[in-house]
Amino acid sequence: MPPTTLRTPNITDRPAVRRLAELATYGHGAQSMIEGVGDTARSGYQDADKLNYERRSTGEKGVFNCLASMRIADYPGQPVGLSYTAPPLYSITTASGFTQQEDFNALAGALTELNLLAVMPRFRGRGVGAQLLTDVETRYAAAGYRTLFIQTATYADPRLIPWYTAHGYTFAEPGQPWELRYYTGDTLTGRLDRHDKDEVIGFKALAPGVTVTGGAVPEVTGILDKP
Numbered sequence: 672m673p674p675t676t677l678r679t680p681n682i683t684d685r686p687a688v689r690r691l692a693e694l695a696t697y698g699h700g701a702q703s704m705i706e707g708v709g710d711t712a713r714s715g716y717q718d719a720d721k722l723n724y725e726r727r728s729t730g731e732k733g734v735f736n737c738l739a740s741m742r743i744a745d746y747p748g749q750p751v752g753l754s755y756t757a758p759p760l761y762s763i764t765t766a767s768g769f770t771q772q773e774d775f776n777a778l779a780g781a782l783t784e785l786n787l788l789a790v791m792p793r794f795r796g797r798g799v800g801a802q803l804l805t806d807v808e809t810r811y812a813a814a815g816y817r818t819l820f821i822q823t824a825t826y827a828d829p830r831l832i833p834w835y836t837a838h839g840y841t842f843a844e845p846g847q848p849w850e851l852r853y854y855t856g857d858t859l860t861g862r863l864d865r866h867d868k869d870e871v872i873g874f875k876a877l878a879p880g881v882t883v884t885g886g887a888v889p890e891v892t893g894i895l896d897k898p
Contacts, residue, residue, distance in 0.1 A: 675744045675751060675799055677806050684743060684750055691753035695789035735760060737779040738814050742806060744790070744799050751794040754803040755787040756811065756819075767851075778853065781817045781894050788821075804838060808877060817878040818894050820849075825869045832871060840873040843889035849874065850888075853895035 680688055737758045744752030758779040769775055785807055790799045811819060823831050825845050832842055843849055846868040874883045874891050881893040 675746050675794075675802060677742050677744055677802065680741055680743045680750070680753075687743070687750040688741075688753060691750070691789040691791070692755075692787060694791070695753075695787045735779045736776050738783070738811065738816070740807070740810065742803060744803055746794065752790040752799045752803050753787065754785065754807050756783055756785050756807050758782060759784045759820075777895060780815060781853075782851070783811055783816050783819055785819060785821045800834070801838065808875070812877040817876070817881050818874060818883075818891060819877055820872060820874045822870050822872050825871060832873070835873055838875075840875045841883045841885035841889075842871055842873040843885055844887055845869070845871050847887065847889060848872070850890045851894060852890065852892040 735758070737760075739757035741753070741755045743750045759782065760779060763769075763775055763778050763782070767775070767778055769778065785804075788800060788803055788807075790803075808819060821835060821840065823835075836842065849872055872889070873885075874889075876883055876893075881891065884890045
């Protein structure tokens with residue numbers, strides 16, 4: 672197989688992006704994800720360094736200095752893989768314990784989520800997923816991010832968690848939320864609030880000083896440095 676190349680999608684990739692998103696979400700939420708990409712990553716699919724975020728439940732809005740990125744894996748003539756990564760702004764603004772925009776920005780510049788990673792079935796087992804994952808980790812580490820996390824489901828492909836584990840991710844038990852510990856003057860503790868009995872969350876450190884502990888009492892420390 673000729674090597675795949677990675678690039679930023681353009682608007683003509685929309686059908687392929689939808690197909691890949693449907694694979695990753697089992698058909699649930701793909702349309703809202705694709706529609707949201709145009710808003711999240713500004714000019715269609717270009718990487719964004721500022722995210723406009725609206726918390727619809729309260730009408731709160733903010734502009735966050737953080738990186739949102741969608742990447743396509745291109746086999747000659749066709750897109751065969753997709754990644755979409757962005758900080759979990761809802762969790763940051765509702766579960767971090769912070770109240771100030773500057774603190775939201777600090778955490779949004781240190782913690783990010785791999786929302787989607789998908790490869791067309793006939794191209795699986797050829798290293799395309801690993802290429803996309805390495806690209807995400809390398810680019811976000813270079814941008815100063817300290818921790819990357821993913822969420823999968825108990826009903827997803829049973830090969831997913833072993834695959835991510837082999838790439839350095841540490842998982843909680845199904846349905847178990849993570850505790851995030853970080854510093855801003857005094858120690859603050861927050862929990863990711865997007866979890867249920869069917870979700871499984873995994874983290875990986877992207878920078879020295881971050882510690883990830885999984886199992887029944889999962890915890891991440893050092894996302895933000897202690898002053």
